[in-house]
Amino acid sequence: xxxxxxxxxxxxxxxxxxxxxxxxxxxxxxxxxxxxxxxxxxxxxxxxxxxxxxxxxxxxxxxxxxxxxxxxxxxxxxxxxxxxxxxxxxxxxxxxxxxxxxxxxxxxxxxxxxxxxxxxxxxxxxxxxxxxxxxxxxxxxxxxxxxxxxxxxxxxxxxxxxxxxxxxxxxxxxxxxxxxxxxxxxxxxxxxxxxxxxxxxxxxxxxx
Amino acid sequence: xxxxxxxxxxxxxxxxxxxxxxxxxxxxxxxxxxxxxxxxxxxxxxxxxxxxxxxxxxxxxxxxxxxxxxxxxxxxxxxxxxxxxxxxxxxxxxxxxxxxxxxxxxxxxxxxxxxxxxxxxxxxxxxxxxxxxxxxxxxxxxxxxxxxxxxxxxxxxxxxxxxxxxxxxxxxxxxxxxxxxxxxxxxxxxxxxxxxxxxxxxxxxxxx
Amino acid sequence: xxxxxxxxxxxxxxxxxxxxxxxxxxxxxxxxxxxxxxxxxxxxxxxxxxxxxxxxxxxxxxxxxxxxxxxxxxxxxxxxxxxxxxxxxxxxxxxxxxxxxxxxxxxxxxxxxxxxxxxxxxxxxxxxxxxxxxxxxxxxxxxxxxxxxxxxxxxxxxxxxxxxxxxxxxxxxxxxxxxxxxxxxxxxxxxxxxxxxxxxxxxxxxxx
Numbered sequence: 309x310x311x312x313x314x315x316x317x318x319x320x321x322x323x324x325x326x327x328x329x330x331x332x333x334x335x336x337x338x339x340x341x342x343x344x345x346x347x348x349x350x351x352x353x354x355x356x357x358x359x360x361x362x363x364x365x366x367x368x369x370x371x372x373x374x375x376x377x378x379x380x381x382x383x384x385x386x387x388x389x390x391x392x393x394x395x396x397x398x399x400x401x402x403x404x405x406x407x408x409x410x411x412x413x414x415x416x417x418x419x420x421x422x423x424x425x426x427x428x429x430x431x432x433x434x435x436x437x438x439x440x441x442x443x444x445x446x447x448x449x450x451x452x453x454x455x456x457x458x459x460x461x462x463x464x465x466x467x468x469x470x471x472x473x474x475x476x477x478x479x480x481x482x483x484x485x486x487x488x489x490x491x492x493x494x495x496x497x498x499x500x501x502x503x504x505x506x507x508x509x510x511x512x513x514x515x516x
Numbered sequence: 517x518x519x520x521x522x523x524x525x526x527x528x529x530x531x532x533x534x535x536x537x538x539x540x541x542x543x544x545x546x547x548x549x550x551x552x553x554x555x556x557x558x559x560x561x562x563x564x565x566x567x568x569x570x571x572x573x574x575x576x577x578x579x580x581x582x583x584x585x586x587x588x589x590x591x592x593x594x595x596x597x598x599x600x601x602x603x604x605x606x607x608x609x610x611x612x613x614x615x616x617x618x619x620x621x622x623x624x625x626x627x628x629x630x631x632x633x634x635x636x637x638x639x640x641x642x643x644x645x646x647x648x649x650x651x652x653x654x655x656x657x658x659x660x661x662x663x664x665x666x667x668x669x670x671x672x673x674x675x676x677x678x679x680x681x682x683x684x685x686x687x688x689x690x691x692x693x694x695x696x697x698x699x700x701x702x703x704x705x706x707x708x709x710x711x712x713x714x715x716x717x718x719x720x721x722x723x724x
Numbered sequence: 725x726x727x728x729x730x731x732x733x734x735x736x737x738x739x740x741x742x743x744x745x746x747x748x749x750x751x752x753x754x755x756x757x758x759x760x761x762x763x764x765x766x767x768x769x770x771x772x773x774x775x776x777x778x779x780x781x782x783x784x785x786x787x788x789x790x791x792x793x794x795x796x797x798x799x800x801x802x803x804x805x806x807x808x809x810x811x812x813x814x815x816x817x818x819x820x821x822x823x824x825x826x827x828x829x830x831x832x833x834x835x836x837x838x839x840x841x842x843x844x845x846x847x848x849x850x851x852x853x854x855x856x857x858x859x860x861x862x863x864x865x866x867x868x869x870x871x872x873x874x875x876x877x878x879x880x881x882x883x884x885x886x887x888x889x890x891x892x893x894x895x896x897x898x899x900x901x902x903x904x905x906x907x908x909x910x911x912x913x914x915x916x917x918x919x920x921x922x923x924x925x926x927x928x929x930x931x932x
Contacts, residue, residue, distance in 0.1 A: 340668045347638075355568065360771065362780035364570035369626075369635045376634075418785075426792075427785045430763075445653060445861060460756045548876045555846075563776065572778035577834075577843045584842075653861065 311413060311484075316377045318406035322350040323381035325403050326443050331389070343382050345443055350378050352439035357414050357431050361421050400499065408491040410436040411463040412484045415470050425471040432467040433460055458498035466491035519621060519692075523575075524585045526614035530558040531589035533611050534651050551590050553651055558586050560647035565622050565639050569629050608707065616699040618644040619671040620692045623678050633679040640675040641668060666706035674699035727829060727900075732793045734822030738766040739797035741819050742859050747805070759798050761859055766794050768855035773830050773847050777837050816915065824907040826852040827879040828900045831886050841887040848883040849876055874914035882907035 326349025330342045351368050358366045368374040414435030418428035437460060466487040473483035497503065534557025538550040559576050566574045576582040622643025626636035645668055674695040681691035705711065742765025746758040767784050774782045784790040830851025834844035853876055882903040889899035913919065 344668065359567055359775055360782055360785065362570070362778070362782075365631070366568055366570075369568065369631045369639070372632045372634050375638070423781070423785045424788045426788050430791070431785070441862070446649070448656070448864070460760065552876065567775055570778070573839070574776055574778075577776065577839045577847070580840045580842050583846075654857070656864070 311409075314405075314409045315413065316373060318409050319350045319374055319377045320381045320384075321403055321406050322439055323347065323378045324385050325349060326439070327382060327385040329443055329447060331385075342385075345446060346382055346385070347378055348446065349439040349443040350381075352442040353410060353435045353437060354414075354439075356438050357417070357435045360431065360434070361418060361423070363417065363421060401496075404492050404495045405488075407436045407459075407463060407495070408466065408488040411467050411491055412470055412488050415467045416480070416484070419471070419474070425475075428471060429464060429467040432470075433463045436463050458494060458503055462491045462494040462498065465494060519617070522613075522617045523621065524581060526617050527558045527582055527585045528589045528592075529611055529614050530647055531555065531586045532593050533557060534647070535590060535593040537651055537655060550593075553654060554590055554593070555586055556654065557647040557651040558589075560650040561618060561643045561645060562622075562647075564646050565625070565643045568639065568642070569626060569631070571625065571629060609704075612700050612703045613696075615644045615667075615671060615703070616674065616696040619675050619699055620678055620696050623675045624688070624692070627679070627682070633683075636679060637672060637675040640678075641671045644671050666702060666711050670699045670702040670706065673702060727825070730821075730825045731829065732789060734825050735766045735790055735793045736797045736800075737819055737822050738855055739763065739794045740801050741765060742855070743798060743801040745859055745863060747801075758801075761862060762798055762801070763794055764862065765855040765859040766790075766797075768858040769826060769830075769851045769853060770855075772854050773833070773851045776847065776850070777834060777839070779833065779837060817912075820908050820911045821904075823852045823875075823879060823911070824882065824904040827883050827907055828886055828904050831883045832896070832900070835887070835890070841891075844887060845880060845883040848886075849879045852879050874910060874919050878907045878910040878914065881910060 323346040325346075327342050327346035329349070330345035351374070355366055355368070358364070411432040413432075415428045415432035417435075418431040419425070423431065469490060470483055470487040473486070474480065531554040533554075535550050535554035537557070538553035559582070563574055563576070566572070619640040621640075623636045623640035625643075626639040627633070631639065677698060678691055678695040681694070682688065739762040741762075743758050743762035745765070746761035767790070771782055771784070774780070827848040829848075831844045831848035833851075834847040835841070839847065885906060886899055886903040889902070890896065
């Protein structure tokens with residue numbers, strides 16, 4: 309039940325993040341383009357995960373609350389668009405919470421459906437980041453997760469820890485809470501201190 | 517039966533539209549590239565819809581008439597390539613008919629499979645436009661539907677009206693014919709009078 | 725059993741090919757980006773094929789050897805990155821072997837699941853090349869298969885021959901071996917002699 313609400317909250321903020329990204333290309337996108345980019349950002353990761361798992365029906369096709377969240381988020385973006393830029397730090401926080409939730413939800417759902425732990429970690433990552441990959445590809449940019457500060461790395465760390473904790477019979481709710489927190493904390497620290505994985509093949513490969 | 521033939525006609529013209537789009541990048545694409553772009557444009561929207569619905573088998577994998585339509589359309593493009601540019605207005609008309617048909621077919625199929633009406637409208641839109649999104653993304657351009665004249669908007673209007681008419685127990689064939697016509701008329705008027713949704717965040721937001 | 729091992733070998737070399745492609749954009753991608761690009765290149769084609777077929781579970785979600793192959797290949801790329809460029813010719817050979825294997829495996833799996841031969845040929849092609857399409861799209865480039873030397877053409881030739889041989893009751897293992905060899909040989913000859921399909925609409929349309 310908590311997960312259900314957290315999911316809707318994640319959808320809400322992913323929609324705003326996608327809408328704002330499209331809005332940055334302001335000489336190009338009309339209202340529909342901004343809405344549709346927000347929509348795809350919000351449902352992209354979970355939809356791809358469910359299609360790979362063959363887990364039908366896909367959640368937003370059976371639960372209309374997900375679409376209502378997206379519409380509310382888009383209305384919110386329209387109304388507060390002049391102020392929302394100042395909220396970027398707040399948005400970052402909630403986006404990070406969303407990524408944390410989606411990673412663990414994705415791992416959990418995959419394990420329930422009998423996927424091996426290695427693959428479950430990857431599907432958790434896909435759930436969390438692929439909405440953003442679709443968003444960036446549609447905006448004709450190289451996806452941010454390929455270059456940004458510790459992002460996918462934080463998800464993978466949390467997902468691996470989660471599967472490890474379940475392996476040692478730690479209760480799922482506790483494991484989930486711990487691992488979501490860890491993903492969020494790693495991400496906040498990485499952004500605050502501008503930590504990043506070394507560029508592949510760059511001269512200074514000492515950070516890793 | 518009418519729908520079945522309309523579907524094949526839609527496939528035929530979507531293939532030509534995709535092939536012509538690839539042909540515009542004439543210093544890059546070889547014959548296969550042009551054919552494959554046409555193919556993906558034609559089957560992209562319906563395939564993604566069916567994959568999201570878990571509606572197997574996907575139509576072009578079980579009905580070879582769809583592939584035959586695509587091959588005929590590609591042959592048609594090759595033979596008439598010098599004259600077809602002059603047919604752009606004709607093509608626009610048939611493309612629009614295709615988009616109208618696909619929107620309503622997509623909504624109908626989704627509702628039959630128990631999807632909620634909100635989601636069915638989105639899947640109708642996906643059926644109609646995602647072939648074009650794939651085409652533009654592969655050609656390394658920002659998808660046209662994000663910026664063009666009233667396009668997705670026309671589909672959404674027709675799809676919403678269709679679900680509303682079904683809700684009020686209007687016979688499906690009649691509702692479908694009415695709504696397809698409305699999508700097509702909106703689209704023609706929009707292009708003729710250069711109507712467009714306002715750009716998001718642009719100065720003149722008075723049209724909406 | 726032979727196919728199973730060939731599949732893992734194909735995965736191994738596709739991962740290296742994807743990693744190296746991402747590495748070429750060396751000022752952009754971090755270690756994760758390079759790994760993830762390799763991963764998507766390796767599993768992309770087969771995953772899309774299985775999603776289109778509704779063939780669940782998708783192989784890398786049920787067989788962890790596939791992920792192990794990818795991780796080993798990435799480690800191999802890291803360790804030998806300074807020397808691997810000199811191996812490009814070797815890599816081309818194995819990539820070509822992979823493409824040959826994937827084409828025939830894709831056709832075979834599709835036919836087993838009751839797909840018509842036309843569509844099976846296309847799914848064989850999708851299996852073989854879509855990992856590369858995803859790779860190039862994510863790297864913000866027009867997919868190579870749309871322009872390169874005889875590539876998709878070789879796959880299609882092999883796939884058509886394979887379905888034809890099966891139609892004439894030739895034993896599957898023999899047909900597979902012959903057709904894989906033909907794909908590989910066509911590809912090697914095409915690259916060696918710089919054969920290419922004519923550009924669509926280019927002046928010199930005499931080669932075809």
